[in-house]
Amino acid sequence: SCVHPDRPEPLDLHLGMFLPTLLNQATPEQMERFFTPAWNLRIIGTYAQTEMGHGTHLRGLETTATFDPSTQEFVLHSPTISSIKWWPGGLGKTSNHAIVLAQLHTQGRCHGLHAFIVPIRDMDTHVPLPGVVVGDIGPKFGFSEVDNGFLKLEHVRIPLDNMLMKFAKVEPDGTYVKPPSAKLTYGMVFIRSMIVGQSALALAKSCTIAIRYSAVRHQSELRPGEPEPQILNYQTQQHKLFPVLAAAYAFTFVGQYMKDTYRRISGDIHAGDYSQLPELHALSAGLKAFTTWAANAAIEVCRMSCGGHGYSRSSALPDIYVEFTPTCTYEGENTVMMLQTASRYLVKSYRQASVGQRLQGSVSYLSEAAAQRLRPRPVSGGAAPLSTQDLLSLVHLYQRRAASLVELAAKSIQQELQRGRSQEEAWNHSSIDLVRASDAHCHFVVVKLFVDKLEQVDDAAVKAVLSTLALLYALKGLADNSGDFLQAGLLTVPQATRVSARIKELLEELRPDAVALVDAFDLNDRKLNSVLGRYDGNVYEHLYEWARQSPLNATEVHESFHKYLKPLRSRL
Ligand SMILES: CC/C=C\C/C=C\C/C=C\C/C=C\CC/C=C/C(=O)SCCNC(=O)CCNC(=O)[C@H](O)C(C)(C)COP(=O)(O)OP(=O)(O)OC[C@H]1O[C@@H](n2cnc3c(N)ncnc32)[C@H](O)[C@@H]1OP(=O)(O)O
Ligand SMILES: Cc1cc2nc3c(=O)[nH]c(=O)nc-3n(C[C@H](O)[C@H](O)[C@H](O)COP(=O)(O)OP(=O)(O)OC[C@H]3O[C@@H](n4cnc5c(N)ncnc54)[C@H](O)[C@@H]3O)c2cc1C
Numbered sequence: 075s076c077v078h079p080d081r082p083e084p085l086d087l088h089l090g091m092f093l094p095t096l097l098n099q100a101t102p103e104q105m106e107r108f109f110t111p112a113w114n115l116r117i118i119g120t121y122a123q124t125e126m127g128h129g130t131h132l133r134g135l136e137t138t139a140t141f142d143p144s145t146q147e148f149v150l151h152s153p154t155i156s157s158i159k160w161w162p163g164g165l166g167k168t169s170n171h172a173i174v175l176a177q178l179h180t181q182g183r184c185h186g187l188h189a190f191i192v193p194i195r196d197m198d199t200h201v202p203l204p205g206v207v208v209g210d211i212g213p214k215f216g217f218s219e220v221d222n223g224f225l226k227l228e229h230v231r232i233p234l235d236n237m238l239m240k241f242a243k244v245e246p247d248g249t250y251v252k253p254p255s256a257k258l259t260y261g262m263v264f265i266r267s268m269i270v271g272q273s274a275l276a277l278a279k280s281c282t283i284a285i286r287y288s289a290v291r292h293q294s295e296l297r298p299g300e301p302e303p304q305i306l307n308y309q310t311q312q313h314k315l316f317p318v319l320a321a322a323y324a325f326t327f328v329g330q331y332m333k334d335t336y337r338r339i340s341g342d343i344h345a346g347d348y349s350q351l352p353e354l355h356a357l358s359a360g361l362k363a364f365t366t367w368a369a370n371a372a373i374e375v376c377r378m379s380c381g382g383h384g385y386s387r388s389s390a391l392p393d394i395y396v397e398f399t400p401t402c403t404y405e406g407e408n409t410v411m412m413l414q415t416a417s418r419y420l421v422k423s424y425r426q427a428s429v430g431q432r433l434q435g436s437v438s439y440l441s442e443a444a445a446q447r448l449r450p451r452p453v454s455g456g457a458a459p460l461s462t463q464d465l466l467s468l469v470h471l472y473q474r475r476a477a478s479l480v481e482l483a484a485k486s487i488q489q490e491l492q493r494g495r496s497q498e499e500a501w502n503h504s505s506i507d508l509v510r511a512s513d514a515h516c517h518f519v520v521v522k523l524f525v526d527k528l529e530q531v532d533d534a535a536v537k538a539v540l541s542t543l544a545l546l547y548a549l550k551g552l553a554d555n556s557g558d559f560l561q562a563g564l565l566t567v568p569q570a571t572r573v574s575a576r577i578k579e580l581l582e583e584l585r586p587d588a589v590a591l592v593d594a595f596d597l598n599d600r601k602l603n604s605v606l607g608r609y610d611g612n613v614y615e616h617l618y619e620w621a622r623q624s625p626l627n628a629t630e631v632h633e634s635f636h637k638y639l640k641p642l643r644s645r646l
Contacts, residue, residue, distance in 0.1 A: 080275075080279075080397075080601060080603075081219055081393075081397065082163075082216075082217045082219050082220045082397055083219055083220065084163070084164040084167075084168040084219065084220055084221055085115075085118070085164065085168070086163055086164070086220065087119070087120040087121055087162060087163035087164045087165075087169075088112070088115075088118050088119050088120065088164060088168075088169070090265055090268070091120070091121035091173075091265060092112060092118075092119030092120060092121055092169075092171075092173055093109070093112060093113070093119075094264050094265070095121060095173050095189065095238070095261060096108055096109045096112065096173075096238075097109070098240070098261065098264070098340075099189055099238040099240045099241065099258075099259070099261070100238050100239075100240055101238075101239050101240050103235070104191075104235065104238065104239070104240075107235075108171075108191060112171075116197070117170065117171050117197075118164070118168055118169045118170050118171065119169055119170075119171040119172060119173060119191075120162045120163060120164045120165045120168075120169040120171075120172050120173070120223075121162060121163075121172070121173050122159040122162040122165060122172040122173065122174045122175065122192075122225055123135070123159075123162070123175040124159065124160055124161045124162065125137065125156060125157050125158060125159055125160055126155065126156050126157070126158045126160040126224070127154070127155075127156025127157065128156070129161070129407070130406075130407055130410050132175075132187055132260070133186070133187070135157075135175060135176070135177065135187060136152070136153055136154055136156065136157035136177070137150065137151070137152055137153075137157050137159065137174060137175070137176040137177065137227065138150070138151050138153060138176055138177050138179055139174075139176035139177065139178050139179065139188065139190050139237070140179040140180070141178075141179065141180035141181075141234070141244055141248050142231075143246065143247060143248045145231070146233065146234045146246060147231045147232060147233055147234065148190060148231070148232050148233075148234065148236065148237060149229050149230070149231055150174060150176060150190060150192055150227045150229075150230045150231075150232060151227055151228065151229050151230070152225075152226045152227045152228070158224050158225065158226045159172070159174065159223075159224060159225035159226075159227075160211060160224050161211065161222050161223075161404075162222065162223060162225070163217075163220050163221075163222055164220065164221060164222075164223070165194075165208065165221065165222065165223030165224070165225055166208065166209055166210030166211065166221030166222060166223030166224070167209075167210060167221040167223070168221055169194065169195070169223075170193065170194060170195040170196075170197055170200065171191060171192065171193050171194060172191075172192050172194050172225060173189050173190070173191055173192075173238070174189070174190045174191075174192045174225075174227070175187050175188070175189055175190075176188065176190055178237075178242075178244070178250070180244055180248045180249075180250050181248045181249070181250070183250070185242070185250050186256075186259075187259060188237060188238070188242055188259060189237070189238040189259065189261075190232060190236055190237050190238070191232070191236045191237075191238065192227070192230065192232055192236070193232070194206045194208055194225065195208070203230070204230075205227060205228040205229055205230040205231075206225070206226075206227060206228075206230060207224075207225070207226040207227075207228065208223060208224065208225050208226075209223060209224055210222065210223050210224075211223060211224050215396060215399070215400070216393075216396030216397055216399070216400070217396075217397065217400065234246065241253030241254060241255075241258045241259060242259065254346070254348065255348045255351065257348070257351055257352075257355070258343070258348070258351075260355075262405055262406060263336065263340075263351075263354055263355055263358050264336060264340070265405050266358040266359060266361075266362040266405050266406060266411075267332045267333060267335070267336035267354075267358045267362075268333070268336075269362045269365075269366060269401055269405060270325065270328055270329045270332040270333075270358075270361045270362060270365050271325075271326075271329030271330070271332065271333060272329075272398075272401065273325050273329070273365035273366050273368070273369040273398075273401070274322060274325035274326040274328070274329045274365070274369075276369045276373060276394055276398045277318060277321055277322035277325055277369050277372055277373075278322045278326065278592075278595040278597060279390070279394055279595075279597055279601075279602060279604075279607075280318065280372060280373045280376035280377075280391060280394055281315055281318045281319045281322050281372075281376055281592055282592040282593075282595055282597050282602060282607050283376065283380070283389060283390060283391060283602060283604045283606050283607030284315055284318075284376035284377075284379050284380055284384075284391075284606075284607075285306065285315055285319065285588050285589060285591075285592045286589060286592060286606070286607045286608070286609075286611065287380050287383070287384075287389075287606035287607060287613065288304065288305045288306035288311055288315065288379065288380075289304055289306050289588070289589050289611070290304070290611040290613055291304065291305045291380075291381075291613075292304055292305070293305050293381075296308075306585070306588065307585070309578065309581060311379060312581040312582075312584070312585060312588075313577075313581060314375050314376075314379045315375075315376065315379055315588075316546060316580075316581050316584050316588065317546060317547065317550040318372045318375060318376060319543065319584075319588065319591055319592065320543040320544070320546045320547035320550070321368060321369075321372060321547060322595070323524070323540065323543050323544075323547075323591075324520050324521075324523075324524045324543075324544070324547050325365050325368075325369070325520070327523050327524055327527040328361060328365065328519070328520050328523050328524075329365075331523050332357070332358065332361055335354065335357065336354065336358065338350075339351065339353070339354040340354075350435075352418070352419060353419070353435045353436065355414070355418070355419075356414070356415045356418065356419035356420075356436075357415075357436060357519070359406060359411040359412075359414045359415050360411065360412060360414075360415035360512050360515065360516045360519075361516055361519065361520075362401075362405065362406065362408075362411055363402075363406070363408035363409075363411040363412045363415075363512070363516070364412075364512075364513060364516035364517065364520070365516075365520075366398075366401040366402045366408060367402055367408055369398060369401075370395075370398060370399050370401070370402050373391065373394055373395045373398060373399075374395060376391060377389070377391035377392065377395060380606055383605075383606055383613075383617065384606070386605075386617075388604070388605040388606070388616075388617055388620045388621075389604055389605065389606040389607070390602060390603045390604035390606075390607065391604070391606075393603075409509060412508070412509045412512040412513060413505060413508055413509060413512070415512040415515065415516070416480075416483060416508035416509065416511050416512040416515075417501060417508060419437065420437065420440075420480045420483070420508075420511055420512065420515055421480065421483060421484050421487070421508070421511075423437040423440050423480075424440050424444075424480050424481065424484045425484065427440040427441045427443070427444035428444050430444070436515070436519055437515075439473045439476065439477055439518070440477060440480060442473075442477075443474070443477035443478075443480075443481070457563055457564050457565050457566050457569060458564075460565065460566075460569040460572065460573075462545075462549060462572055462573060462576035463545070463576075465525045465528070465541065465544055465545060465548065466525065468521065468525075468545075468548040468549070468552070469518070469521055469522050469525050469548075471552070471559065471564055471565075472514075472517060472518040472521045472522070472548070472551075472552075473518050473522070474562065474564055475514050475517075475518070475555075475558050475559055475562055475564055476511070476514040476515045476517070476518040478514075478558075478561075478562035478564070479507070479510050479511040479514040479515075479558060479562075480511045480514075480515065482507055482510075482511070483504055483507035483508045483510070483511040486503075486504035486507045487500045487501060487504045490503045490504060510558070514555075514558065517551055517555075520547075521544075521547065521548050521551065524544045524547060524548075525544055525548075527540075528540055528541055528544060539584075539587050539591065542580055542583055542584055543584070543591070545576075545580055546577065546580045546581075546584065549573050549576055549577050549580070550577060552565070552573055553570070553573050553574060553577060556570050556573075593609075605617050605620050
């Protein structure tokens, strides 16, 4: 199709959120009525949760859905300017339905946020329905292919059966039936889990382009009188790109793990077992934030490592950045997600471990740390010996760093409380530490999953090069966050010096395999859409060809000469 396979599209929300939300929250009757026509694109939907005044604070959303038992309808209304739905993808001009998140009012009481299917345009004429004011929010940083829209509802009536009632219900007399768990209506866990894989893909594309280009670009002089070397031979270029390459592999494995975990736990939830939902929420929120922040920064490293041509859209790197960067904001703003993981999971788990509870899942290390705290500390108290070759010891180092930062955050809250601050103030005055704790927890999870994956690799040569990448990922993270490890007494200054030296050795070791490692992502030229990242490396001819195609070159003398320059000259 003319649409590029990876560009944002107006149907992303229909495919990525409208259909999955129906699958997760519709009754069988609603599936019949809505899913089938939506699957056939007769119904085109979006997910309208965010409002002009609120995106993060869901409990602050103002759109109301008031049940009218006399007509068996809900009345959907936008009571204020700030309650206008704002941002939903595909809302402006594409969708004819929206899943609207609104505060449910029935029998004079508010029962919080629930999901309602609201028709917004006529199915045949596509004209907005009565009471519906809808349109596009205007040009954005990117996503120009997507009509992110606004939606103002003026006492719009929908049938009782348009409330998604798989979990919560409203009876015909207006009685509200609670869901088995209030957390089931939050949603977003699916897409956050998927975004982890999107981070991996963005990294794989960016480092494929930058490393291939660095293999064909010759520049400057390494040894006097010799030909200009490949820029990939410069240590600084390797230091920029090989950690990104390692992260691309790391996040690929984490993305697979996140998808598998989502599938497993959502299966349990569908079977009525909600026990793992907190772990899934914490993991998806934290890893979504961790991987998107890391990938966002790494795409820019790749672009800048390609010099001027990296700034050309022919490289594809500007577009990759522009399309990826909103992942740090949407589906849960990253700082808020990191705080969720810390406050709703890590600190809670720390407190449970501190009273001897055996923890499971990704926080089981907090039980080990709690037991450690009860044992007499070794007199030396110094950092354990550091192996820059042994991956398992590095995993343990990351685990201890995470445990240390979770403890530091929990103790900060305790200290703030002892100073007489309220619970809320104590948490707010510890939120920098809470974000650091989440970041360290996610970093440990990523390193651990990378090393765990190696155990599944049978081919010795592949295992060897992946182990080198895992070492580089772990040691580079240790160097970048050496302050945490030093502060926690897990690293000494001489050891930090050894880490830097080892990183240089690993860059040299990876150099011969770098191009093969990006080729292994198997991203064809159409998917990459990059002149610099072409598989055949024939950059310059295609760069010139690409420029020649520029619309500005349609004529030798652009109309602007006659319209502006010539008249300007005559006035000077
Ligand atoms: C098929 C395609 C697949 C892949 C393609 C990928 C992409 C392409 C497709 C689509 C994507 C394209 C474009 C993106 C479009 C973007 C869409 C959006 O942005 S949708 C809007 C997103 N908005 C948010 O995420 C809002 C963020 N805010 C919140 O989630 C809440 O406000 C917050 C959790 C921060 C606070 O809520 P609050 O009610 O105050 O809860 P509290 O912190 O008190 O916690 C209460 C309780 O609930 C638990 N909990 C919170 N959230 C969840 C959850 N999501 N799931 C489960 N549980 C949750 C929390 O842990 C706590 O539990 P305890 O009481 O502690 O036990
Ligand atoms: C490209 C794009 C597509 C989108 N598509 C959709 C869509 O399809 N459907 C939809 O419903 N929404 C969509 N959104 C909206 C998106 O979900 C929200 O922008 C996002 O949830 C962040 O909320 P906000 O914009 O209100 O930012 P805010 O929450 O106002 O964030 C602003 C700042 O406040 C900080 N902050 C907020 N709360 C806290 C807190 N409790 N503690 C500490 N700091 C805090 C944040 O960290 C951030 O630095 C989209 C947004 C974008 C950019």
